[in-house]
Amino acid sequence: MSTIKLLTTGGTIAMSHDANTGKVDRPTNEVLTGWLKGTIEVVSEDVCNKSSPQMTLVELGALLRAVKSSLADPKIDGVVVTHGTDTLEETAYFLDLQLPPGKPVVVTGAMKASNEAGTDGPANLMNAVRAAACADSRSRGVLVVMQDEIHAARYVTKMHTSSLHAFRSPESGPLGWVRGEKAEYRFSLEPAACYPDADVSSLSSVFLIKAVLDMGAEWLDFALERGARGIVLEAFGQGNVPPALLPGIRRAIAAGVPVVLVSRCAGGEPQGTYGYEGGGAMLRELGVVFARELSGPKARLKLAALLSLHADAAKVRAAFERP
Structure with missing residues (x-):
């Protein structure tokens, strides 16, 4: 039994x-x-x-x-x-x-x-x-x-x-x-990364921000002023944001705060297709991390786990590029 x-x-x-x-x-x-x-x-x-x-x-x-x-x-x-x-x-x-x-x-x-x-x-x-x-x-x-x-x-x-x-x-x-x-x-998944030693007690310092029409950089600046250690950004479609957000994204990355991009769509993932101002290709060039297969709330949990383990920018990027 x-x-x-x-x-x-x-x-x-x-x-x-x-x-x-x-x-x-x-x-x-x-x-x-x-x-x-x-x-x-x-x-x-x-x-x-x-x-x-x-x-x-x-x-x-x-x-x-x-x-x-x-x-x-x-x-x-x-x-x-x-x-x-x-x-x-x-x-x-x-x-x-x-x-x-x-x-x-x-x-x-x-x-x-x-x-x-x-x-x-x-x-x-x-x-x-x-x-x-x-x-x-x-x-x-x-x-x-x-x-x-x-x-x-x-x-x-x-x-x-x-x-x-x-x-x-x-x-x-x-x-x-x-x-x-x-x-x-009916099928098996590739094993996901596991972080048994992670401590997500600093979850409140990882901000989740949803992109909306005509959005300004002050939303990201607010997160930085409140001591954000990481930012998850729910972008439009394949990974695009209003151009007015770009200065805030640049300031976050310059300050060593990782910006992780997910799509606000229920299906699909950010792909960095478009090269126009605010497009995903430009965001990738700025150093934004593209998250595979995760929603915003789950990317927030994963980023908090990584930050608790003192992961540097390269490790954060590698972690989000796999499930």
């Missing part, structure tokens, strides 16, 4: 909602795990009870320690983390950055509270546990299981505010599915 450690952090999957008062209560763990009997044993531990917008590095640090402790236990075959959906993709990627390949770690959540009609929590949890108990899930990085689908933490994102099918991986699609009693995979 496989033994799976269930680490709960709160979120909709661990809530019941009173439509009359608006009050949200937390059901007992039996509501979530009482039906999981038979071939898989589930051992549960509460890490915290937070809605995902309330999660901070304090809770993420506690969760990381709990996951590492569980993985080190020879009696535990895999770990499942339940989490609110709003920041689920960031927590999953945070774990993915710092956990070496090995026993499966699966993150899941729910779009509907446990007492709502059509709640998806029990099915998502059951499938997450089955995926974590499957030997074929080992060494695939941190996984996210929602609606029978298995996604890689580095690619998955919440694409809809309320749909049960909110979670998608726009570029890769799901790695596989949970069918019946087991996980089935």
